[in-house]
Amino acid sequence: MTRDTSWRRLARNPMAMGGVVVLTLIVLLALFGSGLSVHAIDDVFWDRISAPPDVEAGFYFGTDANGRDLFVRTVLGARVSLLVGLAASLISLVIGVAYGAVAGFWGGHVDSVMMRIVDILYSLPFVFFVILLTVYVGRSLSTIFITIGAVIWLDMARIVRGQTLALKQREFVEAARAFGATNRRILVSHIIPNLLGPVIISMLLVIPDAILTESFLSFLGLGVQEPNTSWGVLIGEGAQSMTEAPWMLLFPGAFLAVTLLAFNFFGDGLRDALDPKE
């Protein structure tokens, strides 16, 4: 009943629907876009190093410093970046929300211990942590997910804990208790629905964070290996040759920016649709 009205509200929001359309296009491009290109990801053209876009020859976005087609690299790089962003937001949604809600709701010693664990994970030097993981897990795409997953939910846990501390003082929580609700029931039916606003916002903030962290890890030689690539890697390379070959930064950068914007429009719409007061 209520879910139906939420979806209807979402469908009536043009900004949110625009975001959905753009995201769908980008996902489709990531999955099937390489078919639009006449070149393969590892084709090297020695006569076209750092060449500007040339539509007639099939180099829609130009080439990179190694003479490879930027279009096919941007399109395929989207796979890794989108996957990392999605995984990061899911991890912070599931682990961060559950962890923060439990800590805030139980309070007292449970809260102290749980939040000290978060503090410890926060204060671990990230690079050291990455090297440690590489030693034990090895270099692969999954290392990236584990590394990002291990730290990305910390912010969410803190935000959710703070919100829960405030929410559990509200009178309707007391009322639910007075009507015989168990702790679990209060958490599921009363606390978590009221957390949606801040949770959706921080979930969206996590996506660019994760995509950029991935590029940093790839730069260190973890995760994505040549000739595969990601938006983060492409942006990093593009930034180095920004003055002589601006298209190398422009195209992957624009894709990242448009994706994030679309996520934000969608997230705002989702939050408004789920909030009955809107």
Add this chain to the structure above:
Amino acid sequence: MAHSDGIGTRRDNSLGGAGLRAGVAGNAGRDASVPEGATGRQLLDVSNLSTRFQTPHGVVTAVDGVSFSLAAGGSLGIVGESGSGKSQTLFSIMGLLPFNAEIQGSVRFEGRELIDLAPVALNKLRGERLAMVFQDPMTALNPYLTVERQLSEVLQYHRGLSRRQARAEALLALQRVHMPESARQLDRYPHQLSGGMRQRVVIAMAMIGSPALLLADEPTTALDVTIQADILDLLAEQREAGTAIVLVTHDLGVVARLCDRVMVMYAGRVVEEGWTREVFSHPRHPYTVGLLAAIPRLDDDLCNPRKPIDGQPPDLLALPEGCAFAPRCFCVREICRRKSPKLLEHDRDGAVACYRENPEALPS
């Protein structure tokens, strides 16, 4: 009234400060003074209830040796100024105290001791046998749940009803509280309802399990005067249907309308108790006299406005020795400042804690 032998304050308990400290350590004191058979008939039996809060500034005794009992279908009003401990008495009965609270004494409901009852057993009673109506319907409802969900939540805590059954029950509950266009309200959110309608939803939530006892914490304070009358009628209807009511309010008019008995609290203690008519027509405690004198009336002389009670309610962290009301009392005696008067029975089936009324209590 049908509830003529309904309620009575037990007068055998010492409510003085010294007596309290001696007697609160458990049920031992209570059992010695009250025959088991006498308590068995009561729906609610509160005895020597004390609630203290550990605060950074010291220990606050919010409820100090309160005793009363209520029979099935009875109605009791608890009145007093802000901070007199009337709401905390209700929260203590419901077991809804914050972690820094310490509770002593006994609360027997349907023959079971509620204090130190296991959470699982307490959750079973709450909402089924024992329910509460909150002061502010703006905040007592979850803004993210529809009216139907609010009501069916309560049903799901206690009975595993299907969605459709729960919806039917929720509709019935709304009809019982005379919600206009009940079926349409089911799918609305709290912010789409007026204050009076929200309070109807809260009462419907409280009544959906047909509880034996309804605790109401200032149920009309946050509402318009016209809506107040409707809500009071609604509560009276629940009482007529056999639900006992404990109503906390600072509005004496509400008590006069709804309650057979009234209990006046000051600084956490009961200072006067009796039949509502008797207390209102012949108040005995100077504080009750002051409360009644402070009510504005239509025939008031506008040039001579009514006098409120002088002074401020006492600071619970620094209660005066002796009677807590002594600093504001118009007939204070020397003894009042030294020794707190006990709550003693009088011949009109009530009790009062004042040396003026009970000269025999004066130490010789």
